[in-house]
Amino acid sequence: MRFLFFVTVISVLLLLVGYTTWRGVQFLAIFGNYKYIFAALAGVLFLTLLLNFLMGESLPLSLAQLLSFLGYSYFIFIVYLFFAFLLVDIVLLTNKMMHFIPHVPLFKAVAFGVITTGIVIAMGIGNYRFNHPKIAQLKIEANKPKQQKSVKIVAVSDLHLGFSNGKKYAQKYVKLINEQEPDLVLIVGDMVDRTVKSLLQQSMQEDLKMIQSKDGVYAVLGNHEYFGEGVEQVRQFFEISAIHLLKDENVLIREDFYVIGRDDRINHNRASLADLMGTLDRAKPVILLDHQPFNLEEATNCQIDLQLSGHTHNGQFFPINWVIKKMYEKGYGYLKKNNTHIYVTSGLGIWGPQYRIGTQSELVVIEFGY
Numbered sequence: 001m002r003f004l005f006f007v008t009v010i011s012v013l014l015l016l017v018g019y020t021t022w023r024g025v026q027f028l029a030i031f032g033n034y035k036y037i038f039a040a041l042a043g044v045l046f047l048t049l050l051l052n053f054l055m056g057e058s059l060p061l062s063l064a065q066l067l068s069f070l071g072y073s074y075f076i077f078i079v080y081l082f083f084a085f086l087l088v089d090i091v092l093l094t095n096k097m098m099h100f101i102p103h104v105p106l107f108k109a110v111a112f113g114v115i116t117t118g119i120v121i122a123m124g125i126g127n128y129r130f131n132h133p134k135i136a137q138l139k140i141e142a143n144k145p146k147q148q149k150s151v152k153i154v155a156v157s158d159l160h161l162g163f164s165n166g167k168k169y170a171q172k173y174v175k176l177i178n179e180q181e182p183d184l185v186l187i188v189g190d191m192v193d194r195t196v197k198s199l200l201q202q203s204m205q206e207d208l209k210m211i212q213s214k215d216g217v218y219a220v221l222g223n224h225e226y227f228g229e230g231v232e233q234v235r236q237f238f239e240i241s242a243i244h245l246l247k248d249e250n251v252l253i254r255e256d257f258y259v260i261g262r263d264d265r266i267n268h269n270r271a272s273l274a275d276l277m278g279t280l281d282r283a284k285p286v287i288l289l290d291h292q293p294f295n296l297e298e299a300t301n302c303q304i305d306l307q308l309s310g311h312t313h314n315g316q317f318f319p320i321n322w323v324i325k326k327m328y329e330k331g332y333g334y335l336k337k338n339n340t341h342i343y344v345t346s347g348l349g350i351w352g353p354q355y356r357i358g359t360q361s362e363l364v365v366i367e368f369g370y
Contacts, residue, residue, distance in 0.1 A: 009053070013075075017046045020081045023089070027112035030105045045074035057163055061201065068164040072353035076317070077119055084115040126317075126355035133176065133348055133361040142285035142305040142370040143339035147256060151215070154182035155364040157291070157310025158347030160224065162193030165349050167202040173348055174210050180365050184215040184253065187243065188310045188345065189222025189264060189291030195229060196237040208241035215253050217243045220261040222291040222311060224351075246289065248276060257285040257370055260304075264291045273298045285370040293344045296329050300337045306368065307342045314346035318358030 021042040028035035049071035056064045088111045095101045154177050161170055177185060192199065199205070211217050225234045231247070238245040246261020248271040253259060258280055263270035273288070280286065285305040293309035314332035315321030324331035328344070335342040345364050350356065 010050075013046070013049065016075075016078045016082050017042060020078045020085060023085045024081075024112065027085075027088075027108040030109050042078075045070060049074050057195065057198065061163060061166070061198070064163050065166055069354060072164075073123065073355075076123060076353045076355055076357075080119045080122070081115065084119070088115070122357055123355055126357035129356035129360050130350055130354050131361075133363050135180070136345070136362045136364045138334065138343060138364065138366045140306055140341045140366055140368050142257070142368065143303075144285045144305065144370060145283055147370055149256060150367055150369040151253070151257075152181070152183045153186060153287075153364075153366040153368055154180050154184070154213075155186045155188060155308050155343070155345060155366060156348045157188035157308075157345045158190040158222070158313060158351070159187070159349040160190055160193040160347075160351050161199055161204060161349070162195065163198040164352070164354075165193065166198075167204055167207065169349065170199075170202075170204045170207040174207050176348075176363055178210070178212045180363070182213050182365075184259075185211055185213040185217040186259065186287070186289055186308060187217065187219035188289050188308050189220050190224045190310065190347075190349075190351075191219060191222070191243075192225050192228065192234055192237070193351070194224055194227040196233050197229070199237060205237065205241040208243060211242070218251065218259055218261060218289070219243050219245055220289040220291055221245070221247060221264045223264050223266045226264065226266050250276060250280065252284075257287065257305075257368075259287045259289065262288065262290040265294060273302050273304075277302050285368075287368070293328055293330060293342070296335070296337060296340075296342055299342065300340045304340050305370075306366075307340060308364075309342070309344045310347050312344060312346070313350065314359045316350060316356060316359055317353075321358055 021039055024038050025035040028038055048067050052067040052071035056068055059067065092104070095104070101107045156173065156177065159165065159173060219238060221231065221234065225231065235245050244251070246259065248263045250258050250260045260276050262273065262276065282303065288299055288304045288307040290307060290309050292311045299307040312324050312328060312331045315324040330342060330344050332344050332346050343364060346359055346362050348361055348363055
């Protein structure tokens with residue numbers, strides 16, 4: 001299975017690189033030797049992408065991070081370039097029948113310039129949107145007997161900390177969380193990108209310990225925590241980071257309300273939500289953390305007051321955000337189903353390329369009244 005995945009990925013990369021390089025060289029034909037510079041640059045960047053893909057985590061950290069940024073940036077660039085060149089080729093094919101382009105070589109060169117400039121600008125904006133998260137503000141009232149109280153919650157998801165999103169991002173995220181002066185911090189999965197090895201190498205536990213919260217820091221597992229050494233190693237890392245992991249568990253906060261943390265649905269043996277609700281005082285509000293926003297009716301049926309999810313990144317890149325809207329009942333943002341409030345965050349971090357094209361990184365601040 002892993003070999004098949006590897007072959008598929010390499011085949012797709014070769015198709016993208018081969019087509020964009022071939023057409024790029026042809027589009028630059030009127031500029032003479034510049035086409036060879038483009039081809040050489042494409043070859044070097046492809047090698048960085050391949051090296052990062054094959055052995056990134058075994059390289060020295062600074063080199064791995066550089067290769068990761070360059071390689072993933074090139075990947076995003078050629079994906080957009082691939083589809084843009086396809087559109088140009090459709091225009092050129094139509095021109096062979098209708099002859100509406102007077103100077104084809106010049107048209108190709110201008111198209112190349114406009115397309116590459118547009119992609120670079122979009123990537124620049126996308127990197128800014130990743131590095132400058134917005135603060136999403138919510139005010140939620142639980143549908144339970146009123147105690148005339150409230151709690152300020154900071155919810156984050158999909159930090160994807162690792163050798164790519166390294167220590168500086170952990171420090172940045174902790175600072176951003178603390179600036180909100182939260183009562184309670186909830187991490188809704190995929191805090192670890194894959195392996196805790198890189199986090200330990202960078203002593204990120206020391207940074208995560210600095211999160212300031214009156215009522216504690218609680219987290220659930222996402223699918224990416226299952227891709228590394230194992231859940232037990234992740235649990236140990238959370239423990240030394242002063243983060244309480246809820247794996248099909250609940251905790252009573254202030255003796256006032258519950259937080260339930262579900263294991264990720266990648267574990268087919270996870271407990272049902274009904275079982276997790278079994279012994280709880282139904283008069284108290286319940287906040288559910290469930291990384292992947294599937295089967296939202298479960299929360300409604302169990303009279304959950306607030307469900308927080310992540311996972312989707314809101315697509316991370318245009319037009320995948322449009323696909324996400326079709327895949328999920330709620331792929332991003334706020335939804336109310338009966339008396340259950342649901343918020344699916346786009347996530348604070350990213351997976352892979354450090355860009356948010358058509359989307360936005362975010363931290364969620366919730367004033368939860370009960």
